[in-house]
Amino acid sequence: MAVIEVNDLRKSYKGHQAVNGVSLTVERGEIFGIAGPNGAGKTSVVECVSGLRRPDGGTVRVLGLDPHGGDRRALQQRIGAQLQEAALPDAIKVGEALKMYASFYDDPADWRALMDEWGLAGRKGDRFAGLSGGWKQRLFIALALVGRPEVVLLDELTTGLDPDARRSTWALIRTMRERGVTVVIVTHFMDEAEALCDRVAIIDGGRVTAQGSPRELIGQAGAGTASLEDAYFALTGRN
Known part of the structure:
Protein backbone atom coordinates (compact mmCIF):
# COMPACT_ATOMS: atom_id res chain seq x y z
CA MET A 1 0.00 0.00 0.00
CA ALA A 2 1.41 3.39 -1.02
CA VAL A 3 1.74 5.89 1.82
CA ILE A 4 3.30 8.61 -0.35
CA GLU A 5 2.16 9.36 -3.90
CA VAL A 6 3.85 12.11 -5.92
CA ASN A 7 2.65 12.77 -9.46
CA ASP A 8 4.25 15.20 -11.95
CA LEU A 9 5.65 17.40 -9.17
CA ARG A 10 7.08 20.74 -10.28
CA LYS A 11 8.81 23.51 -8.33
CA SER A 12 10.71 26.59 -9.52
CA TYR A 13 12.74 29.26 -7.72
CA LYS A 14 13.30 32.59 -9.48
CA GLY A 15 13.05 31.01 -12.90
CA HIS A 16 15.11 27.93 -12.07
CA GLN A 17 13.20 24.64 -12.46
CA ALA A 18 14.37 22.74 -9.36
CA VAL A 19 11.82 19.92 -9.73
CA ASN A 20 10.58 19.07 -13.20
CA GLY A 21 7.86 16.41 -13.34
CA VAL A 22 8.89 14.07 -10.53
CA SER A 23 6.61 11.07 -9.92
CA LEU A 24 7.20 8.39 -7.30
CA THR A 25 5.44 6.21 -4.74
CA VAL A 26 6.57 5.00 -1.33
CA GLU A 27 5.10 1.78 0.07
CA ARG A 28 4.20 1.26 3.71
CA GLY A 29 7.01 -0.18 5.82
CA GLU A 30 9.89 0.34 3.40
CA ILE A 31 13.02 2.45 3.47
CA PHE A 32 12.82 4.53 0.31
CA GLY A 33 15.79 6.51 -0.94
CA ILE A 34 15.83 9.72 -2.94
CA ALA A 35 19.40 9.84 -4.22
CA GLY A 36 21.39 12.09 -6.50
CA PRO A 37 24.00 14.84 -6.58
CA ASN A 38 23.86 18.09 -4.67
CA GLY A 39 21.45 20.51 -6.34
CA ALA A 40 19.47 17.77 -8.07
CA GLY A 41 16.14 18.81 -6.51
CA LYS A 42 16.00 16.10 -3.83
CA THR A 43 15.41 18.45 -0.89
CA SER A 44 12.75 20.40 -2.78
CA VAL A 45 10.84 17.16 -3.37
CA VAL A 46 10.92 16.26 0.32
CA GLU A 47 9.97 19.78 1.39
CA CYS A 48 6.91 19.59 -0.87
CA VAL A 49 6.04 16.16 0.53
CA SER A 50 6.35 17.41 4.12
CA GLY A 51 4.21 20.49 3.45
CA LEU A 52 7.00 23.00 3.99
CA ARG A 53 6.90 24.17 0.36
CA ARG A 54 3.94 24.44 -1.96
CA PRO A 55 4.54 22.90 -5.38
CA ASP A 56 3.91 24.87 -8.56
CA GLY A 57 2.26 21.87 -10.19
CA GLY A 58 1.46 18.20 -9.74
CA THR A 59 -0.06 16.43 -6.77
CA VAL A 60 1.24 15.08 -3.46
CA ARG A 61 -0.60 12.75 -1.11
CA VAL A 62 0.83 11.43 2.15
CA LEU A 63 -1.22 8.83 4.01
CA GLY A 64 -4.02 9.83 1.66
CA LEU A 65 -3.87 13.45 2.81
CA ASP A 66 -2.95 16.67 1.03
CA PRO A 67 0.00 18.32 2.86
CA HIS A 68 -0.88 21.70 1.32
CA GLY A 69 -4.62 21.84 1.93
CA GLY A 70 -7.02 21.46 4.79
CA ASP A 71 -5.40 18.15 5.78
CA ARG A 72 -2.11 19.76 6.78
CA ARG A 73 -2.71 19.91 10.55
CA ALA A 74 -3.87 16.28 10.67
CA LEU A 75 -0.91 15.15 8.59
CA GLN A 76 1.65 16.94 10.73
CA GLN A 77 0.49 14.79 13.65
CA ARG A 78 1.31 11.62 11.69
CA ILE A 79 4.71 12.34 10.14
CA GLY A 80 8.15 13.20 11.48
CA ALA A 81 10.95 14.99 9.68
CA GLN A 82 14.61 15.87 10.00
CA LEU A 83 15.38 18.23 7.14
CA GLN A 84 18.75 19.35 5.82
CA GLU A 85 18.93 22.72 7.56
CA ALA A 86 17.64 21.42 10.90
CA GLU A 150 3.83 6.60 10.63
CA VAL A 151 6.24 8.17 8.14
CA VAL A 152 9.63 9.78 8.79
CA LEU A 153 11.52 11.98 6.29
CA LEU A 154 15.30 12.23 6.77
CA ASP A 155 17.30 14.63 4.59
CA GLU A 156 21.09 14.16 4.29
CA LEU A 157 21.19 12.73 7.80
CA THR A 158 24.80 11.50 7.66
CA THR A 159 26.50 14.40 5.88
CA GLY A 160 29.59 15.46 7.81
CA LEU A 161 29.69 12.37 10.04
CA ASP A 162 32.75 10.18 10.44
CA PRO A 163 32.51 6.54 9.25
CA ASP A 164 31.66 5.13 12.70
CA ALA A 165 28.91 7.69 13.27
CA ARG A 166 27.51 7.00 9.78
CA ARG A 167 27.29 3.28 10.49
CA SER A 168 25.63 3.92 13.85
CA THR A 169 23.08 6.19 12.17
CA TRP A 170 22.35 3.51 9.56
CA ALA A 171 21.59 1.07 12.38
CA LEU A 172 19.15 3.59 13.92
CA ILE A 173 17.35 3.98 10.59
CA ARG A 174 16.97 0.19 10.27
CA THR A 175 15.57 0.10 13.81
CA MET A 176 12.91 2.66 12.84
CA ARG A 177 11.76 0.44 9.99
CA GLU A 178 11.71 -2.62 12.27
CA ARG A 179 9.28 -0.70 14.50
CA GLY A 180 6.87 -0.25 11.61
CA VAL A 181 7.79 3.27 10.52
CA THR A 182 8.04 4.04 6.81
CA VAL A 183 11.31 5.88 6.22
CA VAL A 184 12.27 8.19 3.35
CA ILE A 185 15.94 9.14 3.25
CA VAL A 186 17.51 11.78 1.00
CA THR A 187 21.19 11.23 0.27
CA HIS A 188 23.93 11.95 -2.22
CA PHE A 189 25.88 8.91 -0.94
CA MET A 190 25.20 5.95 -3.22
CA ASP A 191 26.76 3.48 -0.79
CA GLU A 192 24.26 4.67 1.83
CA ALA A 193 21.31 4.21 -0.51
CA GLU A 194 22.53 0.74 -1.49
CA ALA A 195 23.06 -0.33 2.14
CA LEU A 196 19.76 0.95 3.51
CA CYS A 197 17.07 1.24 0.89
CA ASP A 198 14.48 -1.22 -0.37
CA ARG A 199 13.93 1.05 -3.39
CA VAL A 200 15.64 4.17 -4.71
CA ALA A 201 14.64 7.02 -7.01
CA ILE A 202 17.68 8.64 -8.61
CA ILE A 203 17.01 12.32 -9.26
CA ASP A 204 19.23 14.42 -11.50
CA GLY A 205 18.43 17.85 -12.90
CA GLY A 206 15.04 17.87 -11.22
CA ARG A 207 13.89 14.64 -12.90
CA VAL A 208 13.73 10.98 -11.90
CA THR A 209 16.28 9.29 -14.15
CA ALA A 210 15.84 5.78 -12.71
CA GLN A 211 13.81 4.04 -10.02
CA GLY A 212 13.83 0.56 -8.48
CA SER A 213 15.58 -1.60 -5.92
CA PRO A 214 19.37 -1.23 -5.72
CA ARG A 215 19.69 -4.66 -7.37
CA GLU A 216 17.29 -3.66 -10.17
CA LEU A 217 19.17 -0.42 -10.82
CA ILE A 218 22.49 -2.24 -10.94
CA GLY A 219 20.92 -4.66 -13.43
CA GLN A 220 19.57 -1.81 -15.57
CA ALA A 221 23.05 -0.34 -15.82
CA GLY A 222 24.31 -3.44 -17.61
CA ALA A 223 27.13 -5.94 -17.42
CA GLY A 224 30.15 -5.03 -15.34
CA THR A 225 28.19 -2.82 -12.92
CA ALA A 226 29.17 -3.86 -9.40
CA SER A 227 27.54 -1.26 -7.17
CA LEU A 228 24.77 1.33 -7.03
CA GLU A 229 27.42 4.02 -7.39
CA ASP A 230 28.55 2.45 -10.68
CA ALA A 231 24.90 2.21 -11.76
CA TYR A 232 24.31 5.85 -10.90
CA PHE A 233 27.09 7.01 -13.20
CA ALA A 234 25.92 4.70 -15.98
CA LEU A 235 22.23 5.64 -15.72
CA THR A 236 22.78 9.39 -15.46
CA GLY A 237 25.58 9.63 -18.00
CA ARG A 238 27.86 11.34 -15.48
CA ASN A 239 31.60 10.65 -15.53
Whole structure:
Protein backbone atom coordinates (compact mmCIF):
# COMPACT_ATOMS: atom_id res chain seq x y z
CA MET A 1 0.00 0.00 0.00
CA ALA A 2 1.41 3.39 -1.02
CA VAL A 3 1.74 5.89 1.82
CA ILE A 4 3.30 8.61 -0.35
CA GLU A 5 2.16 9.36 -3.90
CA VAL A 6 3.85 12.11 -5.92
CA ASN A 7 2.65 12.77 -9.46
CA ASP A 8 4.25 15.20 -11.95
CA LEU A 9 5.65 17.40 -9.17
CA ARG A 10 7.08 20.74 -10.28
CA LYS A 11 8.81 23.51 -8.33
CA SER A 12 10.71 26.59 -9.52
CA TYR A 13 12.74 29.26 -7.72
CA LYS A 14 13.30 32.59 -9.48
CA GLY A 15 13.05 31.01 -12.90
CA HIS A 16 15.11 27.93 -12.07
CA GLN A 17 13.20 24.64 -12.46
CA ALA A 18 14.37 22.74 -9.36
CA VAL A 19 11.82 19.92 -9.73
CA ASN A 20 10.58 19.07 -13.20
CA GLY A 21 7.86 16.41 -13.34
CA VAL A 22 8.89 14.07 -10.53
CA SER A 23 6.61 11.07 -9.92
CA LEU A 24 7.20 8.39 -7.30
CA THR A 25 5.44 6.21 -4.74
CA VAL A 26 6.57 5.00 -1.33
CA GLU A 27 5.10 1.78 0.07
CA ARG A 28 4.20 1.26 3.71
CA GLY A 29 7.01 -0.18 5.82
CA GLU A 30 9.89 0.34 3.40
CA ILE A 31 13.02 2.45 3.47
CA PHE A 32 12.82 4.53 0.31
CA GLY A 33 15.79 6.51 -0.94
CA ILE A 34 15.83 9.72 -2.94
CA ALA A 35 19.40 9.84 -4.22
CA GLY A 36 21.39 12.09 -6.50
CA PRO A 37 24.00 14.84 -6.58
CA ASN A 38 23.86 18.09 -4.67
CA GLY A 39 21.45 20.51 -6.34
CA ALA A 40 19.47 17.77 -8.07
CA GLY A 41 16.14 18.81 -6.51
CA LYS A 42 16.00 16.10 -3.83
CA THR A 43 15.41 18.45 -0.89
CA SER A 44 12.75 20.40 -2.78
CA VAL A 45 10.84 17.16 -3.37
CA VAL A 46 10.92 16.26 0.32
CA GLU A 47 9.97 19.78 1.39
CA CYS A 48 6.91 19.59 -0.87
CA VAL A 49 6.04 16.16 0.53
CA SER A 50 6.35 17.41 4.12
CA GLY A 51 4.21 20.49 3.45
CA LEU A 52 7.00 23.00 3.99
CA ARG A 53 6.90 24.17 0.36
CA ARG A 54 3.94 24.44 -1.96
CA PRO A 55 4.54 22.90 -5.38
CA ASP A 56 3.91 24.87 -8.56
CA GLY A 57 2.26 21.87 -10.19
CA GLY A 58 1.46 18.20 -9.74
CA THR A 59 -0.06 16.43 -6.77
CA VAL A 60 1.24 15.08 -3.46
CA ARG A 61 -0.60 12.75 -1.11
CA VAL A 62 0.83 11.43 2.15
CA LEU A 63 -1.22 8.83 4.01
CA GLY A 64 -4.02 9.83 1.66
CA LEU A 65 -3.87 13.45 2.81
CA ASP A 66 -2.95 16.67 1.03
CA PRO A 67 0.00 18.32 2.86
CA HIS A 68 -0.88 21.70 1.32
CA GLY A 69 -4.62 21.84 1.93
CA GLY A 70 -7.02 21.46 4.79
CA ASP A 71 -5.40 18.15 5.78
CA ARG A 72 -2.11 19.76 6.78
CA ARG A 73 -2.71 19.91 10.55
CA ALA A 74 -3.87 16.28 10.67
CA LEU A 75 -0.91 15.15 8.59
CA GLN A 76 1.65 16.94 10.73
CA GLN A 77 0.49 14.79 13.65
CA ARG A 78 1.31 11.62 11.69
CA ILE A 79 4.71 12.34 10.14
CA GLY A 80 8.15 13.20 11.48
CA ALA A 81 10.95 14.99 9.68
CA GLN A 82 14.61 15.87 10.00
CA LEU A 83 15.38 18.23 7.14
CA GLN A 84 18.75 19.35 5.82
CA GLU A 85 18.93 22.72 7.56
CA ALA A 86 17.64 21.42 10.90
CA ALA A 87 19.17 23.12 13.92
CA LEU A 88 18.41 23.88 17.54
CA PRO A 89 19.42 26.77 19.78
CA ASP A 90 22.97 26.24 21.02
CA ALA A 91 21.96 26.51 24.67
CA ILE A 92 19.01 24.10 24.64
CA LYS A 93 19.58 20.83 26.50
CA VAL A 94 18.78 17.40 25.09
CA GLY A 95 15.98 16.77 27.58
CA GLU A 96 14.52 20.23 27.04
CA ALA A 97 14.42 19.74 23.28
CA LEU A 98 12.58 16.43 23.53
CA LYS A 99 10.10 17.81 26.05
CA MET A 100 9.44 20.84 23.85
CA TYR A 101 8.88 18.77 20.69
CA ALA A 102 6.55 16.41 22.56
CA SER A 103 4.35 19.41 23.38
CA PHE A 104 3.67 19.93 19.67
CA TYR A 105 1.69 16.68 19.35
CA ASP A 106 -1.74 15.58 20.53
CA ASP A 107 -0.56 12.08 21.49
CA PRO A 108 3.24 12.14 21.81
CA ALA A 109 5.50 9.33 22.85
CA ASP A 110 6.91 9.46 26.37
CA TRP A 111 9.93 11.66 25.66
CA ARG A 112 11.81 10.26 28.68
CA ALA A 113 11.36 6.69 27.42
CA LEU A 114 12.38 7.80 23.92
CA MET A 115 15.52 9.36 25.35
CA ASP A 116 16.37 6.02 26.98
CA GLU A 117 15.59 4.00 23.85
CA TRP A 118 17.90 6.09 21.67
CA GLY A 119 20.78 6.18 24.13
CA LEU A 120 20.35 9.85 25.04
CA ALA A 121 19.64 9.52 28.76
CA GLY A 122 23.27 10.19 29.65
CA ARG A 123 23.15 13.36 27.53
CA LYS A 124 19.93 14.74 29.01
CA GLY A 125 21.61 17.82 30.49
CA ASP A 126 24.06 18.40 27.63
CA ARG A 127 23.59 21.52 25.53
CA PHE A 128 23.08 21.15 21.79
CA ALA A 129 26.21 23.16 20.93
CA GLY A 130 28.38 20.70 22.86
CA LEU A 131 27.16 17.55 21.10
CA SER A 132 29.25 15.78 18.48
CA GLY A 133 27.80 15.35 15.00
CA GLY A 134 26.79 11.77 15.76
CA TRP A 135 24.95 12.73 18.96
CA LYS A 136 23.20 15.61 17.20
CA GLN A 137 21.91 13.23 14.55
CA ARG A 138 20.75 10.76 17.20
CA LEU A 139 18.85 13.60 18.87
CA PHE A 140 17.29 14.67 15.56
CA ILE A 141 16.06 11.11 14.98
CA ALA A 142 14.50 11.02 18.45
CA LEU A 143 12.84 14.38 17.79
CA ALA A 144 11.46 13.06 14.49
CA LEU A 145 9.95 10.10 16.37
CA VAL A 146 8.47 11.89 19.38
CA GLY A 147 5.08 12.32 17.67
CA ARG A 148 4.69 8.55 17.07
CA PRO A 149 4.88 9.07 13.28
CA GLU A 150 3.83 6.60 10.63
CA VAL A 151 6.24 8.17 8.14
CA VAL A 152 9.63 9.78 8.79
CA LEU A 153 11.52 11.98 6.29
CA LEU A 154 15.30 12.23 6.77
CA ASP A 155 17.30 14.63 4.59
CA GLU A 156 21.09 14.16 4.29
CA LEU A 157 21.19 12.73 7.80
CA THR A 158 24.80 11.50 7.66
CA THR A 159 26.50 14.40 5.88
CA GLY A 160 29.59 15.46 7.81
CA LEU A 161 29.69 12.37 10.04
CA ASP A 162 32.75 10.18 10.44
CA PRO A 163 32.51 6.54 9.25
CA ASP A 164 31.66 5.13 12.70
CA ALA A 165 28.91 7.69 13.27
CA ARG A 166 27.51 7.00 9.78
CA ARG A 167 27.29 3.28 10.49
CA SER A 168 25.63 3.92 13.85
CA THR A 169 23.08 6.19 12.17
CA TRP A 170 22.35 3.51 9.56
CA ALA A 171 21.59 1.07 12.38
CA LEU A 172 19.15 3.59 13.92
CA ILE A 173 17.35 3.98 10.59
CA ARG A 174 16.97 0.19 10.27
CA THR A 175 15.57 0.10 13.81
CA MET A 176 12.91 2.66 12.84
CA ARG A 177 11.76 0.44 9.99
CA GLU A 178 11.71 -2.62 12.27
CA ARG A 179 9.28 -0.70 14.50
CA GLY A 180 6.87 -0.25 11.61
CA VAL A 181 7.79 3.27 10.52
CA THR A 182 8.04 4.04 6.81
CA VAL A 183 11.31 5.88 6.22
CA VAL A 184 12.27 8.19 3.35
CA ILE A 185 15.94 9.14 3.25
CA VAL A 186 17.51 11.78 1.00
CA THR A 187 21.19 11.23 0.27
CA HIS A 188 23.93 11.95 -2.22
CA PHE A 189 25.88 8.91 -0.94
CA MET A 190 25.20 5.95 -3.22
CA ASP A 191 26.76 3.48 -0.79
CA GLU A 192 24.26 4.67 1.83
CA ALA A 193 21.31 4.21 -0.51
CA GLU A 194 22.53 0.74 -1.49
CA ALA A 195 23.06 -0.33 2.14
CA LEU A 196 19.76 0.95 3.51
CA CYS A 197 17.07 1.24 0.89
CA ASP A 198 14.48 -1.22 -0.37
CA ARG A 199 13.93 1.05 -3.39
CA VAL A 200 15.64 4.17 -4.71
CA ALA A 201 14.64 7.02 -7.01
CA ILE A 202 17.68 8.64 -8.61
CA ILE A 203 17.01 12.32 -9.26
CA ASP A 204 19.23 14.42 -11.50
CA GLY A 205 18.43 17.85 -12.90
CA GLY A 206 15.04 17.87 -11.22
CA ARG A 207 13.89 14.64 -12.90
CA VAL A 208 13.73 10.98 -11.90
CA THR A 209 16.28 9.29 -14.15
CA ALA A 210 15.84 5.78 -12.71
CA GLN A 211 13.81 4.04 -10.02
CA GLY A 212 13.83 0.56 -8.48
CA SER A 213 15.58 -1.60 -5.92
CA PRO A 214 19.37 -1.23 -5.72
CA ARG A 215 19.69 -4.66 -7.37
CA GLU A 216 17.29 -3.66 -10.17
CA LEU A 217 19.17 -0.42 -10.82
CA ILE A 218 22.49 -2.24 -10.94
CA GLY A 219 20.92 -4.66 -13.43
CA GLN A 220 19.57 -1.81 -15.57
CA ALA A 221 23.05 -0.34 -15.82
CA GLY A 222 24.31 -3.44 -17.61
CA ALA A 223 27.13 -5.94 -17.42
CA GLY A 224 30.15 -5.03 -15.34
CA THR A 225 28.19 -2.82 -12.92
CA ALA A 226 29.17 -3.86 -9.40
CA SER A 227 27.54 -1.26 -7.17
CA LEU A 228 24.77 1.33 -7.03
CA GLU A 229 27.42 4.02 -7.39
CA ASP A 230 28.55 2.45 -10.68
CA ALA A 231 24.90 2.21 -11.76
CA TYR A 232 24.31 5.85 -10.90
CA PHE A 233 27.09 7.01 -13.20
CA ALA A 234 25.92 4.70 -15.98
CA LEU A 235 22.23 5.64 -15.72
CA THR A 236 22.78 9.39 -15.46
CA GLY A 237 25.58 9.63 -18.00
CA ARG A 238 27.86 11.34 -15.48
CA ASN A 239 31.60 10.65 -15.53
